[in-house]
Amino acid sequence: MPSPIELSEDTNITEGLGLDSVAVMDFVMEIEDALDISIPLDRIAEVKTIGDLIATAHDLKGVA
Amino acid sequence: MALFDKYAALIGQFASLEATGYNPFNVSFDTVLSPTEAMIGARRILLFGTNNYLGLTYDRAVIEAAAEATQRLGAGTTGSRVANGSYGTHRQLERHLADFYGRKHGMVFSTGYQANLGILSALAGKDDHLILDADSHASIYDGSRLGHAQVTRFRHNDPADLDNRLRRLADTPGDKIIVVEGIYSMLGDTAPLREFVEVKRKWGAYLVIDEAHSLGVLGRTGRGLAEAAGVEADVDFVVGTFSKSLGGIGGFCVSDMDGFDILRVASRPYMFTASLPPSVVAAVTEALNQLRHRPALRQQLLDNARRFHAGLADLGFNIGPEASPVVSAIMPDPATAFTFWSKLLEAGLYTNVSLPPATPKGLALLRSSVSAAHSRSQIDHAVQLFAETGRAMGLIGDQAAAPPEMRVAAQ
Numbered sequence: 001m002p003s004p005i006e007l008s009e010d011t012n013i014t015e016g017l018g019l020d021s022v023a024v025m026d027f028v029m030e031i032e033d034a035l036d037i038s039i040p041l042d043r044i045a046e047v048k049t050i051g052d053l054i055a056t057a058h059d060l061k062g063v064a
Numbered sequence: 065m066a067l068f069d070k071y072a073a074l075i076g077q078f079a080s081l082e083a084t085g086y087n088p089f090n091v092s093f094d095t096v097l098s099p100t101e102a103m104i105g106a107r108r109i110l111l112f113g114t115n116n117y118l119g120l121t122y123d124r125a126v127i128e129a130a131a132e133a134t135q136r137l138g139a140g141t142t143g144s145r146v147a148n149g150s151y152g153t154h155r156q157l158e159r160h161l162a163d164f165y166g167r168k169h170g171m172v173f174s175t176g177y178q179a180n181l182g183i184l185s186a187l188a189g190k191d192d193h194l195i196l197d198a199d200s201h202a203s204i205y206d207g208s209r210l211g212h213a214q215v216t217r218f219r220h221n222d223p224a225d226l227d228n229r230l231r232r233l234a235d236t237p238g239d240k241i242i243v244v245e246g247i248y249s250m251l252g253d254t255a256p257l258r259e260f261v262e263v264k265r266k267w268g269a270y271l272v273i274d275e276a277h278s279l280g281v282l283g284r285t286g287r288g289l290a291e292a293a294g295v296e297a298d299v300d301f302v303v304g305t306f307s308k309s310l311g312g313i314g315g316f317c318v319s320d321m322d323g324f325d326i327l328r329v330a331s332r333p334y335m336f337t338a339s340l341p342p343s344v345v346a347a348v349t350e351a352l353n354q355l356r357h358r359p360a361l362r363q364q365l366l367d368n369a370r371r372f373h374a375g376l377a378d379l380g381f382n383i384g385p386e387a388s389p390v391v392s393a394i395m396p397d398p399a400t401a402f403t404f405w406s407k408l409l410e411a412g413l414y415t416n417v418s419l420p421p422a423t424p425k426g427l428a429l430l431r432s433s434v435s436a437a438h439s440r441s442q443i444d445h446a447v448q449l450f451a452e453t454g455r456a457m458g459l460i461g462d463q464a465a466a467p468p469e470m471r472v473a474a475q
Contacts, residue, residue, distance in 0.1 A: 040214045042214075
């Protein structure tokens, strides 16, 4: 990566982080390991931004 | 905005490949001469990218069976088996497949792709869970999406990750169905099936294995990886295709599960499509007969696979560790893969280019598949062309490789 990226909940995971579809799936698997959750494929498809990912993880963890 | 604007990136990539004069995704053979040779224009092409593992497409008995069935039963069935009726030969092929696998039930689909669509979408209901190997074939992903189950993935060939996924689901209601493949079609690697079976038993899950690329290749009698690993009793459903080692088209599923036949009226990809024509059913039935009674074909295939694999390994290509009929050389990037592929085709050798997202880990692959029908001299010629092209492109060193005989003897 050429320069550090400022992350916010609005950061788009593919465009903002420069990840292609393969890298996104690997990224998701790392998140799944770290949080001990499994994110179903249809839920992954709905995730566009880091905020979406946080909301999905909270939901799957049962955190309000 | 035009309808196809959403494909702008894809259109650009495809156009640039067309512009080179060699587009690996748009190859057309003017004449096919044999399982191993074809013509493009006036040029004779050696085929190393067909999945024709046993070379049965030109087997005399297979062709005669297809011709006889066409004469006797006509060119097509013009309908689905559920709405318009099965032919006796559909049922007969299903009995032959069940008998070959030592299973109670067999079901035939019109393509291998549809076999996965039809089985996965029907096995897993709304509250069930499909757990897929991350490197699964597109038909497994598409079949999972066609149904209404929750779909999650585990890391490729990783029993510990599968165990984690099933543990997370332990308190969730619904059946858990694991889906793996025998030989993975991109790199030719096999699943650690014994370890997967242990995990499956631990959590009381079901196991589906797709033997598309391992039928006729692995196992004492050619039934695939489950036979080779000695775990057939723990595999609940075997899915496979007729379009690789059996040289035709179509797919199947065999199982011992009680009540299996209800899938015939529950599986939409089985119900709402036309059935296989008599010629294909007869050809596949005879090809299965050949597979069962000519184990020498499988031995020849494995000998050829080892020879080709050793040849490319000796040259210094980055290839998978297992000598399977699928041999993929890992290329540094897609552009190099395209150039390598087109230079080989120019020299008269047909292979495949495989790119992400169809490939694991974003790899660009130059993929070859070996056939029992390849002669030693064809294999050595292919290796020679890889050597010349690889050296010309600076991908491998200049040192002469050991003769293939020495490598094969050493294995």
